[in-house]
Amino acid sequence: MTQTDAPALPALRAEDFDFALPEALIAQEPARPRDSARLLVVSTEGTRDLGVADLPSLLAPGDLMVVNDTRVIPARLHARRGEARVEIMLNRTEAGGTWHALVRGAKKLRPGDVLSIEGAPELAPRVVERQDGGAVLLDFGPDQALLATALEKAGEVPLPPYIARPDGPRPEDRDDYTHLFARQPGAVAAPTASLHFTQALMEALAARGVGQVEVTLHVGAGTFLPIRTEDPRAHKLHSEWGEVTPEAAAVINATRARGGRIVAIGTTALRLLESAVDEKGVVHPFRGLTDIFLLPGHRFHSADVLLTNFHLPKSSLFMLVSAFSGTARMRDAYAHAIAAGYRFYSYGDASLLFREDSAQ
Structure with missing residues (x-):
């Protein structure tokens, strides 16, 4: 499905997705170890302050994580x-x-x-x-x-502009900005939710009975571009190349058929899944460009749960999480995260979001 196929959307203003973020909360380096980052769980039951290492207890046997295996190039x-x-x-x-x-x-x-x-x-x-x-x-x-x-x-590793490196990227940034699932070179920005995973965490998830499947979306430089239009729908996202193989689509559909939840690891995986799914929730093989823009009013068909970092104000990604979990809920969740000192953006902490219209 493309942006032009989306259903009619309610009135939107970019300023409705603005919030004040103290500069001190913009993470300049990742948590060490990576899975020691904090995790804000957001559902219809409210918010809970946990850690990324708690993820296995929050997912159920038979759930399936969909990860983006793109690899950042020194672009x-x-x-x-x-x-x-x-x-x-x-x-x-x-x-x-x-x-x-x-x-x-x-x-x-x-x-x-x-x-x-x-x-x-x-x-x-x-x-x-x-x-x-x-x-x-x-x-x-x-x-x-x-x-x-x-x-x-x-x-050079194309770090986001909000990570301050006045003398250029540090030697450790090349490893820090590479995630555990990185296989396919081609991205110029990391799928940052994946930066939290360690081998120990993956072993714990496997022991829990949580599955994993890979898709590819080569994240482009346009991910950092601000929305400058008053109406977000007038903003055009840069196209990005993605692929859902027939094998990956089959695994996703089989999981859904037997009652397992689809857990998108990052907004990039979610955008690709929504580009490949039909209105009945069937994910089809996909290979090509997508510029899908997921705004409040969009009805999600592919994923039930989303693991993602905290995003910039007035950004397409904050609008995406608002579409997924509800605008009011996400404004409250971000206000809580700021008050509680969560670390924001690419090297920051994570949130686990449940779809507004799905069971928890």
């Missing part, structure tokens, strides 16, 4: 066109070695320009097209192995 590059400097954030790969990228300083570029990449002189991407919003199509050539090697050498 930030510094480049020059003559004397002009630009910063490139690779967003998603296109056909034939072309990449969609967000470029700081894009107005300096013209189609046909050839850029030199600092630290990787073997790369010479050509500007194919300049698009709206600082987006540029860059042709790196057909040798993707060469590009991958150059990225490891010259690219």
Whole structure:
């Protein structure tokens, strides 16, 4: 299902999803160990303050976790066109070695320009097209192995802008920003709910009888873009590439058929599932781009439970969790989290949300 297929939505204003967050609550590094992070459980029964390590007791035998196995690439590059400097954030790969990228300083570029990449002189991407919003199509050539090697050498881990690294990413950030399920390279932002998982936690979940299946959504740079329109429905999300294999769809549907709950690990997994599900709750194989925007008024068909971090005010992701668990409930939950000193955003704590219209 795409954004245009969504049912009619109630009146929405971006300011209705605003809240004040003390800067001190923006996490600058993850909890150590990862599963020692706090966990706010939000359901129709109210809120409970627990820990991520308590997750096995909150799920039931036969439940199925759907995790996003995308892997973050070192996607930030510094480049020059003559004397002009630009910063490139690779967003998603296109056909034939072309990449969609967000470029700081894009107005300096013209189609046909050839850029030199600092630290990787073997790369010479050509500007194919300049698009709206600082987006540029860059042709790196057909040798993707060469590009991958150059990225490891010259690219930077694209940490979110709210993680302060004035001197650039720290060496430990590459590991800290990589999650346990990362298999498929291609994302420029981590599915941060997955950052909380450890091998010990996975063993405890398996012992509880909780299953796991992988899907792929390569998270793009657009995930950090603020909503600047008064009506959120006028905001356009950048398309992201995702895949639900036939095997994964079969496991999800079999779990639902025997009464197990579908637990989306992160908003990225949930967005992909909602892109692949039909109105009867059947998840179909999916491979391609999605720009689905999940706003209050959306009826969810794919997942019953969502594990996710705490999101930015007026962001598409705070609107998503409000759609999933109810706007009033999520405003109250975030007010509680702020008062209780929960750590926010990518390296922060987590919340376990139950769908507003589902059994707990």
